[in-house]
Amino acid sequence: MAGWIYYLDLAGVVVFALSGVVLACRSSMDPFGMLVLAAATGIGxxxxxxxxxxxxxxFWINEPSYLWVILATVSLSLVGFRHIHRLSRGLLPVLDAFGLALFTVIGAHKALLLGHPNIVAVLMGLLTGVAGGMVRDILARRVPMVLRQEIYATASIAGGCTYAFLMLWASHPLAITLAITVTLTIRLSAIHWHLALPVFAWVTIPVAPRKQDRACEELRPDTTAQPRRQKARVRIIAPGKRTKHR
Incomplete structure (x- = not known):
């Protein structure tokens, strides 16, 4: 692996490990729990x-420096524990976007380097970028962010496709730069403008009785008649909107 790609990989590990530390603090974990979540996010x-x-x-068995970087990140976080919450609100989502972009390109690069087809490279880029966060959220008993409305995996897929396509004709540095730019643009735009994917959900929509049905109900002597069954339909709920029952 080229030297600068190696250092970019280490930078991504630091960012992801820091996100694991922040979640461990929010979940009231001890230092060992912080280390586990940091390692799961950074190298998972x-x-x-x-x-x-x-x-x-x-990779981290051949290069133990990844483990030392995670250990150093957790140790520094313990020293500056009181300042971590400031990162979690503003700077950390941006740094996480950079980590996602770096890991996506590195995962796709490694798959292509081993001779796998482009679609496998895109999948490996996605896996490298989001799998660690999924393991982190599961250990913290949370629904993984990639499975919710967040535009996260979509940005990784777009970056991986950009890298795999550009590697067919462009130079390696240009492909890496443009792939990182695409991933960052989509992810940072989603953070800034609160963009999200639509949610598919079962919604029960009550159906108002027709005039003839109401007239028949008025003629019935039995007032304990069962109400009409409500129809359940599938609707796409747009982000930020609530379904009104009529």
Missing amino acids: GGTLRDLLLGVRPV
């Missing part, structure tokens, strides 16, 4: 990627 996606690609041993 890359570990799963290497296992699926058949790379033995996984």
Whole structure:
């Protein structure tokens, strides 16, 4: 791996590990819990990627510096514990977007380097970018962010497709730069303008009785008649809107 890609990978590990520390603090975990969540977020996606690609041993066994970076991140977070909540509100989502972009490109790059087709490269980029966060959220007993309305995995897929396509004819540095730019643009736009994907959900819509039905009900002597059954339909709920029952 080229030297500058290696350092970009380490930078992404620091950012993701820091997000694991923040979630551990919100979940009232002890220092060991912080270390576990930081490691799961920082190297979880890359570990799963290497296992699926058949790379033995996984990257952090050959390069223990990843483990030292995670340990240093957690140690510094313990020292500056009182300042972590400031990062979580403003700076951390932006840094997380940079980590997502870096990990997406690195995952796709490794798959192409091993001779796999473009679609596999896009999938490995997605896995490297989001799998660690999924493991982190599951350990903290939360629904993973990638499975909710957040435009997160979509940005990773777009960046991975950009990288795989540009590698067919463009130079390697240009492909990496444009892929990172695409991922960052989509993710940061979603953060700034609160963009989200639509949600599919079952919505029960009560149906008003027709005039003939109301007339028949007035003629019935039994006032304990069962109400009409409500129809359940599938609707797409736009982000930020609530369904009104009529």
